[in-house]
Each structure stands twice: as C-alpha cells, then as structure tokens.
Amino acid sequence: MTDVAAPSFVRQELAPERPAPVRSTGFVGFVRARLLNSPTNILLTIVSLLLLWYSIVPAFKFLMVDAVWTGKDRSACLAENAGFSVGACWPYIQAKLPQLIYGFYPEAERWRVNLALVLAAILLLPLLVPRLPAKGLNAGLFFFAFPVIAFFLLHGGGISGFGVSWTAGLLRLFDDSIAGAGEVLLDLGKGSAIGPLLWLIGKFIMLIGAAISWLILPLTWLSDRIHGTGASVWVDFAVTTVVVSLIAFMLGGGVRSGWRAVGWSIATFVAIAIVIKLMGLDRGGLPIVPTNLWGGLLVTLVVSVTGIVTSLPIGIALALARRSTIPLIRIFSIAFIEFWRGVPLITVLFFATYMLPLFLPGNFSVDGLVRALIGIALFTGAYQAENVRGGLAAIPRGQGEAAAALGLSWWRTTSLIVLPQALRHVIPSLVNSFISLFKDTSLVSIVALFDLLGSLRASFSDPKWSTPSTLFTGFAFTGMIYFAFCFGMSRYSLFVEKRLNAHRRN
Amino acid sequence: MSTDARKPPAQIALRIRRALGGKAGWNGVAVQLGFAAVLGWIGYEIIANARTNLETQHIAAGFGFLRNNAGFDVNQTLISYTGSDTFLRVFVVGLLNTLVVSLVGIIFATALGFVVALCRLSPNWLLSRVGEIYVEIIRNLPLLFQILFWYLAVLAALPNPRASISLFGLVFVSNRGLVIPRPIGEAGFEPFLAAAAFGILASLALRIQARRALFREGRMIRIWPYVLGLLFALPLLTMLVFGAPFALELPQLKGFNFAGGARIIPEFVALTLALSIYTAAFIAEIVRAGILSVHKGQMEAGSSLGLSRGTTLRLIVMPQAMRVIVPPLTNQYLNLTKNSSLAVAIGYPDLVSVFAGTSLSQTGQAIEIIAMTMGVYLALSLATSLVMNIYGARLNRSLGA
Known part of the structure; x- marks a missing residue:
C-alpha cells in the first residue's frame, strides 16, 4: 500500500486575490x-421617492417656509401684503387658540379648566407606568374621585345635601312612580273588559308603593329633620359617614375584622370633607359655567374621558351578563350589545338629543352635553363589552373551578380571580376602543356641541381671518392635535402588548 | 349493615331549575324576577313620560306622517322626486343615496386597501415605509375631520366651473363637483346588454367547469383566452352588428356652468374620497395581517412542488389568507356603511341627513323617525352578521373541524 504514489500537489505561488464580497451589512x-x-x-424605490417628495416637500413648505408667523388680522396672510404666495397663517391659530381650547369658557374662570387638566395628567401618568406602585388607589382616584371633582371644578355650583338626602329623594321618586303606575292601572280598569284583573293588579302595586313608603319612612324623616337644621350639608355628611362606616364595619366582619373597613371608610370621608371645604361646596361652590359655553379641546377631552370612565364598568357588567347562565339576563345583554353595535354613532347622538328628552319627565331637563355623554357611554359600553368578553373567554376554566374549590363565591371568584386576569389580557383592545372613542368625539359637533372640530369649523366663519390658506392652516393644526393623542395612545397599547407577551418572546 | 345506594335526584326538577335560573338555580329565578320588575318599571316610565310629553307638544304619535307632503328638495336623487312627494319617498331616496355612496366607497376602499397592503408587505423598504406612513396618518385622524377637510378645504379650493380642470375634455373637476359624460342609450343598447350578460354567465360556467376538471381529474384547462373572448370580443361584435349601444353626451361649458353630462355633487365626491381613504387604511391592515397569518412553510412547500411564485400565491396562500381576511373585511364594509351617516355634516342627502335631519325637524316625529333610521342600520348589520355566521359555519365544515 505504501508504494502507491500519492499524487501530491503543493501550490507554488499565492492564489490570486479575489475581489471582496459585495457588502451585505451597513x-x-x-x-x-x-x-x-x-x-x-x-x-418601486423611484416611485416611492417621488411620492414622498411630492407630499413631504409641499407640506414642509406650506407649514414652515412659506408660513406667516406674525400678524394682527387677515391682511398679514394675504399674498399681496406678504410679497410671496402664503402658506400656513399661524397668527390665525394664535388668535383662535383660546377658542380652540376653551370654547367660550369665561376668560376669568379658565384657571379651573387648566387645574382640571393638570389634575387629570397627575392622576393619569402614574396609572400608565406599569412599574409604579399603588395602582388600586390610583385607579380609584382617577375613575371615581376625579370625575366628581372635575365636575364641580368645571361646571361649578355646590351641594345642598349629602348621602341621606340624595338616597331619600331617589327612593321617594321611585315610590311616587310606583304609586302613579298603580293609579293608572286603576283608571284603566274602569272601562275595560279585564277590569277586575287590572283593578286587582293596580291595588296590589299601590299596596307595594305604600309598603315601600313605610319602609323608607325613617330615612325621609331623617332627611327632613336634617334640612330643618342650619348647616344641613355638614349634618347630613356626618350622618352619612356614621351610617356608611357602620355598614362597612358589619360587612367587613364586625368586631373580628371590620376595623380595617372602617378605617378606609373614615379616611375616604375625611378626604371628601377636605374637598368639600376646599371648594366651598357647602356654600354654593364656584360660579356656575353652563355647558353651552364650553368648547374646543375641553369638550373633546371631557367627552372622551367621561366615555372612557363610564364605558368600562358598563362594558364589564354587560360582558359578565352575556356570559351568565341566567336566561333573561343573558338575552337582555345580547340584545342590548347587538343593538348599540348595529347602529351608527350619529343616530345614537340623534337619539340622545331628540328622543331622550321625550322619555324623561317633563319637568326634568337634561343638559345637551350630558345627553350626548349618555349616548356615547352606552354606545362605547357595548363595544367594550365585546372586548372584555374576549378576555373572559381567554381565561381557562380551571381558574374559576380552582376558586370554587377554595370556597369562593361567584362575586369573589369574578372580582379576585377572573376579572383581573381577563382585563390585563385585553388592555390593548381596550385602548384601541379608547382611540376610536377619542376620534368619535368629533361627532358631537353635529349635534350642536362645539368640540375641537366644531370650534375649528366655527372659527372658519370669522371674516377677520378669512384668507385662502386659513382652512388648510386650521386643519393642519387640529389634525396635529388629534394625531398626537391617537398616535400616543396607539403606541402605548403596543407597549403594553409587548409587555404582556414578554414571556412568549423567544 | 350495607347502605343502599342513594336514589339519583329527580332529573326533571333539576332540568327545570337549570332552564329557569341557570347555574344559580332558584336564586337566578329571583334575580330574573327583580330584573324584569326593574325593566318593566323603566319601560312604564318611558311610555308614560313619552305620552305626556307628546300631548303637551301636540304631536300625534304613529306613522301617519309618512303620507304627508315633504315639501323640500333633495339635491341628489336616484329615483324621481319632487318637493310634493311624501316623506315615505324621502325615506327611500335617502336610503338609496346611502347605499350608493357605501357601494362606491366599498369598491374604492377595497382596491386602495389591497394596494396599500401590498405596499406594506413589499420587500422594498422605502415602499413599505410609505404604506406605513399612510396607514398611521389616516388611522389616527377622525373620519369627520377628513370628510370636512376634503369638503371644506380641498374641494372648495378648486377653481370655479369656468376655469375647471379638464381631463381629456371628458371629465371636468371644479368646486361645483365632478362633471362626467352621460351615456344615452341608442339602438344597439339591448343586444349589447344581452351579449354582456351572456358573456359573464358563460365565463362563470367555464370557470366552474375548469375547477371541477382540476379537482376531479387533475386536468388543468386554460380558460382565460375564452373568457377574454366572451367578456370583450362578444360585446364588441354585437356593437359592430347592431351599432353603438350608447352615445356619450359630453359636458359643454355654457355661461357660468355646464350643460349636458352628468354632474356628481361635491358632497358625494368628498364623502366617497374620505370614506374610501379612511376605510382603506383599516382594510390594508386586515389584508396584511391575513397574508402574514399564512405560515411561511406554505410558500416553501408550494415552490418545492414546482409551482411558480404567482401560482403559489394564487392557489395556496390567498385561499388560506382569505379565511382570516373575510370576516373583518365584512366588518369594515359594515363600518363604512354606518360611517356614511356622517354625510349629515356636509349635507350629502343620505338617510340620516334627509330623514333623521330635515324630516325630523319638519315633523317633530322624533320617536318614529329615529326608530326607522336605526332600524335600517340595525337590519343591515344583523343581516351581515347572519351571512358571516353562515360563512363561518361553512368554513369550519370545509376545514373538517
């Protein structure tokens, strides 16, 4: 084997240098x-470059290069005065900025709007950063305390009673309505073929009404006595505090473990008392600014924040009801959800503006803004219900069964085990709904409310500023505001989504 | 000491309890009764209040007002309408206008949406960024804002009819809207229509035949030459034999406005533009998600079988992507139809604008009119979701799930 000469080859000279490979990095x-x-x-690259060139360059020229930055009225933004073809007319925005932000809110009271906005920002920002602690307290403040404070801050006015008088008044209204229904049935029974039956039902309903009025007698007596005293708000407040704390004590487990609940309840009431004292609610509060003076970004934010705050509980309740096994409740919530999801928002707003007043008692007039808010809350609530339902469906059955095995009731299972997980799952889709809610608030301008878009449209009709570029300037500015809000929210939803899926990344 | 097996509980009683009260049993029944009482009370309050309020406002409830004369004009009607027609006819006119703008919007939105989706999926970095910028900007601006932008800013900035922009002398764009040539039927119209209809039907039949041959016997039949012939050559031939099917009436500038031709009102143009551009951004995202949802291996498997890239896309990727695309796409079509109600902001005479707007303010019959308007949209969306449920069920069956 060794004599087989192995063909050996030894390269004598260096191999020629090959050209460097085409760079594939950098x-x-x-x-x-x-x-x-x-x-x-x-x-394709050339086409896209052309597209970008013909959209970005003119936009930049319009907004920056050819823009007029200072001036007192329209004459500054006319081409013959400026000496060049004028782009954006920024003095117009400067002049109209208060209107675009506050609407016709009285100038002396605008600090209230600013204060409310600052409060909202202070409460909202820590809520959005996942790393910060005390999310429960923060959410409670933002979702429950802030809306009330903001209402008294923006709208003004005070209170004449507290918990006891409100409950008594509400129950009295309810009782009157029941008695009224009984009387109507009695009237109907007189000339009808099934008269005796109607009479019987009417009598029965009136009996119920009488029973309820006896039941609530202590409460109404108390409320009447309180109104007799001088400082009715504070007496009422003290009585409410005692009653609510007692109830919390009982529900919290009595002497054994109820002290914690009492502590929370008293702390809450002390906070409420401080707010009442600070804002002078017992002495009439701040001067009232009727909502028809509100406008601009203020209305847009009020409508969207109210929509966000109210639609979530409505959505959760509807989603739970839709998954319930109790037939009537499930059917009702399915019908409710499908109805609101099936109609356009604008018809909902028409409904709230023209039909809702007909459904309420004649002496009971609802503010135009509140009507729109009710419509939007119901509409968005139906959409949120479907989002929440998606989250509920994603929770494995085992979670609920494990909770049941530990002996938790349905309420505790839902509120402690299922809902926290489900809501965390659907934060991205909830935020997406909030984005579309924010965009949809522009529709209130159709039912004669002046939100940001409505104020913009109103400002176009000012002859003092009518120039060829006014319209484009206004749209560009408003568009940037809308874009900033919506884009910010969508980025936040992406961020949360990434955080939620962090464990799946690899 | 043996214990007898306990008797199983009576099934009937359990079933009844379950059916009446769900898992909560008799508690559930009690909850339902309370709930029904509250609902009944609210319903009673609503009816009682509505009755007294209508009485104080002297409005007669009921649908009798539909037979009254409307007495106002509508600036775009598909069926003949004058001010002396009834409110019922106003309702139909508005409904047709809604349907027209939705249909046109859907067609444009789908086309634009698919193009943008393809841009976003393009391997070309710049093009996909262009698509992304489009989607981000359009999705983050309110639709009403866009409608007003097109209507108030862009269309109003166009020149007046005398100086209108003309495209090949056929179409004229001005601030009074779009003027296009109007086709007028001539002698050859009916044979042309018949030939076109026959061509479409025959090509559909051919396609079914070809697919059957492909799936049953594995034979590929090339049908596109025949389809082209049926769709284009046959109508052309009838045109040669019977004469031109229609003549185009060209718009002429006379004085300050156009005579002849068909005018499309600027409200329609603005609404269609805004609706299709807005919805296209959403459709693009849906289509993109659908195509990305098909696993990469499908494409590779297709090419390993020797199929070309186009054939793989057409036969393997798209059918699977369509499954993901179709349900949300239908949802977007429905959204577009519902969003067309924003026409009321610029005065396009759609259902909400002429019926829930003008008719409501003239008659004051708020309950009936808003109920009818909501009913139309509700019926549309329920019908769509019914069709989608059937589609989903068929899909599940065909997947063998």
Whole structure:
C-alpha cells in the first residue's frame, strides 16, 4: 500500500486575490438588498421617492417656509401684503387658540379648566407606568374621585345635601312612580273588559308603593329633620359617614375584622370633607359655567374621558351578563350589545338629543352635553363589552373551578380571580376602543356641541381671518392635535402588548 | 349493615331549575324576577313620560306622517322626486343615496386597501415605509375631520366651473363637483346588454367547469383566452352588428356652468374620497395581517412542488389568507356603511341627513323617525352578521373541524 504514489500537489505561488464580497451589512448593503436588488425594486424605490417628495416637500413648505408667523388680522396672510404666495397663517391659530381650547369658557374662570387638566395628567401618568406602585388607589382616584371633582371644578355650583338626602329623594321618586303606575292601572280598569284583573293588579302595586313608603319612612324623616337644621350639608355628611362606616364595619366582619373597613371608610370621608371645604361646596361652590359655553379641546377631552370612565364598568357588567347562565339576563345583554353595535354613532347622538328628552319627565331637563355623554357611554359600553368578553373567554376554566374549590363565591371568584386576569389580557383592545372613542368625539359637533372640530369649523366663519390658506392652516393644526393623542395612545397599547407577551418572546 | 345506594335526584326538577335560573338555580329565578320588575318599571316610565310629553307638544304619535307632503328638495336623487312627494319617498331616496355612496366607497376602499397592503408587505423598504406612513396618518385622524377637510378645504379650493380642470375634455373637476359624460342609450343598447350578460354567465360556467376538471381529474384547462373572448370580443361584435349601444353626451361649458353630462355633487365626491381613504387604511391592515397569518412553510412547500411564485400565491396562500381576511373585511364594509351617516355634516342627502335631519325637524316625529333610521342600520348589520355566521359555519365544515 505504501508504494502507491500519492499524487501530491503543493501550490507554488499565492492564489490570486479575489475581489471582496459585495457588502451585505451597513448602509450600503442595506440599500443594495432592500432598495435596489432588482429592476422592479428600483422602479418601486423611484416611485416611492417621488411620492414622498411630492407630499413631504409641499407640506414642509406650506407649514414652515412659506408660513406667516406674525400678524394682527387677515391682511398679514394675504399674498399681496406678504410679497410671496402664503402658506400656513399661524397668527390665525394664535388668535383662535383660546377658542380652540376653551370654547367660550369665561376668560376669568379658565384657571379651573387648566387645574382640571393638570389634575387629570397627575392622576393619569402614574396609572400608565406599569412599574409604579399603588395602582388600586390610583385607579380609584382617577375613575371615581376625579370625575366628581372635575365636575364641580368645571361646571361649578355646590351641594345642598349629602348621602341621606340624595338616597331619600331617589327612593321617594321611585315610590311616587310606583304609586302613579298603580293609579293608572286603576283608571284603566274602569272601562275595560279585564277590569277586575287590572283593578286587582293596580291595588296590589299601590299596596307595594305604600309598603315601600313605610319602609323608607325613617330615612325621609331623617332627611327632613336634617334640612330643618342650619348647616344641613355638614349634618347630613356626618350622618352619612356614621351610617356608611357602620355598614362597612358589619360587612367587613364586625368586631373580628371590620376595623380595617372602617378605617378606609373614615379616611375616604375625611378626604371628601377636605374637598368639600376646599371648594366651598357647602356654600354654593364656584360660579356656575353652563355647558353651552364650553368648547374646543375641553369638550373633546371631557367627552372622551367621561366615555372612557363610564364605558368600562358598563362594558364589564354587560360582558359578565352575556356570559351568565341566567336566561333573561343573558338575552337582555345580547340584545342590548347587538343593538348599540348595529347602529351608527350619529343616530345614537340623534337619539340622545331628540328622543331622550321625550322619555324623561317633563319637568326634568337634561343638559345637551350630558345627553350626548349618555349616548356615547352606552354606545362605547357595548363595544367594550365585546372586548372584555374576549378576555373572559381567554381565561381557562380551571381558574374559576380552582376558586370554587377554595370556597369562593361567584362575586369573589369574578372580582379576585377572573376579572383581573381577563382585563390585563385585553388592555390593548381596550385602548384601541379608547382611540376610536377619542376620534368619535368629533361627532358631537353635529349635534350642536362645539368640540375641537366644531370650534375649528366655527372659527372658519370669522371674516377677520378669512384668507385662502386659513382652512388648510386650521386643519393642519387640529389634525396635529388629534394625531398626537391617537398616535400616543396607539403606541402605548403596543407597549403594553409587548409587555404582556414578554414571556412568549423567544 | 350495607347502605343502599342513594336514589339519583329527580332529573326533571333539576332540568327545570337549570332552564329557569341557570347555574344559580332558584336564586337566578329571583334575580330574573327583580330584573324584569326593574325593566318593566323603566319601560312604564318611558311610555308614560313619552305620552305626556307628546300631548303637551301636540304631536300625534304613529306613522301617519309618512303620507304627508315633504315639501323640500333633495339635491341628489336616484329615483324621481319632487318637493310634493311624501316623506315615505324621502325615506327611500335617502336610503338609496346611502347605499350608493357605501357601494362606491366599498369598491374604492377595497382596491386602495389591497394596494396599500401590498405596499406594506413589499420587500422594498422605502415602499413599505410609505404604506406605513399612510396607514398611521389616516388611522389616527377622525373620519369627520377628513370628510370636512376634503369638503371644506380641498374641494372648495378648486377653481370655479369656468376655469375647471379638464381631463381629456371628458371629465371636468371644479368646486361645483365632478362633471362626467352621460351615456344615452341608442339602438344597439339591448343586444349589447344581452351579449354582456351572456358573456359573464358563460365565463362563470367555464370557470366552474375548469375547477371541477382540476379537482376531479387533475386536468388543468386554460380558460382565460375564452373568457377574454366572451367578456370583450362578444360585446364588441354585437356593437359592430347592431351599432353603438350608447352615445356619450359630453359636458359643454355654457355661461357660468355646464350643460349636458352628468354632474356628481361635491358632497358625494368628498364623502366617497374620505370614506374610501379612511376605510382603506383599516382594510390594508386586515389584508396584511391575513397574508402574514399564512405560515411561511406554505410558500416553501408550494415552490418545492414546482409551482411558480404567482401560482403559489394564487392557489395556496390567498385561499388560506382569505379565511382570516373575510370576516373583518365584512366588518369594515359594515363600518363604512354606518360611517356614511356622517354625510349629515356636509349635507350629502343620505338617510340620516334627509330623514333623521330635515324630516325630523319638519315633523317633530322624533320617536318614529329615529326608530326607522336605526332600524335600517340595525337590519343591515344583523343581516351581515347572519351571512358571516353562515360563512363561518361553512368554513369550519370545509376545514373538517
């Protein structure tokens, strides 16, 4: 085997140098691979460049280069005065900025709007950063305390009673309505074929009404006595505090474990008392600013924040009801959800503006803004219900069964085990709903409310500022505001989604 | 000492309890009774209040007002309408206008949406960024804002009819809207229509035949030459034999406005533009998600079988992507139809604008009119979801799930 001469080859000279491979990294490689790798792609690149060139350059020229920055009225933004073809007319925005933000809110009271906005920002920002603690307290403040404070801050006015008088008044209204229904049935029974039956039902309902009026007698007596005293708000407040704390004590487990609940309840009431004292609610509060003076970004934010705060509980309740096994409740919530999801928001707003007043007692007039808010809350609530339902469906059955095995009731299972997980799952889709809610608030301008878009449209009709570029300037400015809010929210939803899926990344 | 097996509980009683009260049993029944009482009370309050309020406002409830004369004009009607027609006819006119703008919007939105989706999926980095910018900007601006932008800013900035922009002398764009040539039927119209209808039906039949041959016997039949012939050559032939089917009436500038031709009102143009551009952004995202949902291996498997890239896309990727695309796409079509109600902001005479707007303010019959308007949209959306449920069920069956 050794005599087989192995053909050996030893290279005598150096191999010729090969050209370096085409760069596939860095900027040049990127351009080569993603922009210019084939004739079609070169063509597409050129087309996109042209598209960008013809959209970005004119926009930049309009907003910056050709823009007029200072001036007192329309004459500054006319081409013959400026000496060049005028782009954006920014003095117009400067002049109209208060109207776009506050509407016709009285100038002396605008600090209230600013204060409310600052409060909202202070409460909202820590809520959005996942790392910060005390989410429960923060959410409670934002979702429950802030709306009330903001109402008294923005609208003004005070209170004449507290818990006891409100409950008594509400129950009295309810009782009157029941008695009224009984009387109507008695009246109907007189001339009808099934008269005796109607009479019987009417009598029965009136009996119930009488029973309820006896039941609530202590409460109404108390409320009447309180109104007799001088400082009715504070007496009422003290009585409410005692009653609510007692109830909390009982529900919290009595002497054994109820002290904690009492502590929370008293702390809450002390906070409420401080707010009442600070804002002078017992002495009439701040001067009232009727909502028809509100406008601009203020209305947009009020409508969207109210929509967000109210639609979530409505949505959760509807979603739970839709998954319930109790037939009537399930059917009702399915019908409710499908109805509101099936109609356009604008018809809902028409409904709230023209039909709702007909359904309420004649002496009971609802503010135009509140009517729109009710419509939007119901509409968005139906959409949120479907989002929440998706989250509920994603929770494995085992979670609920494990909770049941530990002996938790349905309420505790839902509120402690199922809902926290479900809501965390659906934060991205909830935020997406909030984005569309924010965009949809622009529709209130159709039912004669002046939100940001409505104020913009109103400002177009001012002859003092009518120039060829006024319209485009106004749209550009408002568009930037809307875009900033919506884009911010969508980025936040992406951030949360990434955080939620962090465990699945690999 | 043996214990007898306990008797199983009576099934009937359990079933009844379950049916009446769900898992909660008799508690559930009690909850339902309370709930029904509250609902009944609210319903009673609503009816009683509505009755007294209508009485004080002297409005007669009921649908009798539909037979009254409307007495106002509508600036775009598909069926003949004058001010002396009834409110019922106003309702039909508005409904047709809603349907027209939705249909046109859907067609444009789908086309634009697919194009943008393809841009976003393009391997070309710049093009996909362009698509992304489009989607981000359009999705983050309110639709009403966009409608007003097109209507108030862009269309109003166009020149007046005398200086209107003309495209090949056929179409004229001005601030009074779009003027296009109007086709007027001539002698050859009916044979042309018949030939076109026959062509469409025959090509559909051919396609079914070809697919059957492909799936049953594995034969590929090339049908596109025949389809082209049926769709284009046959109508052309009838045109040669019977004469032109229609003549185009060209718009002429006379004085300050156009004579002849068909005018499309600017409200329609603005609404269609805004609706299709807005919805296209959402459709693009849906289509993109659908195509991305098909696993990469499907494409690779297709090419390993020797199929070309186009054939793989057409036969393997798209059918699977369509499954994901179709339900949300239908949802978007429905959204577009519902959003067309924003026409009321610029005065396009759609259902909400002429019926829930003008008719409501003239008659004051708020309950009936809003109920009818909501009913139309509700019926549309329920019908769509019914069709989608049937589609979903068929899909599940065909997947063998």
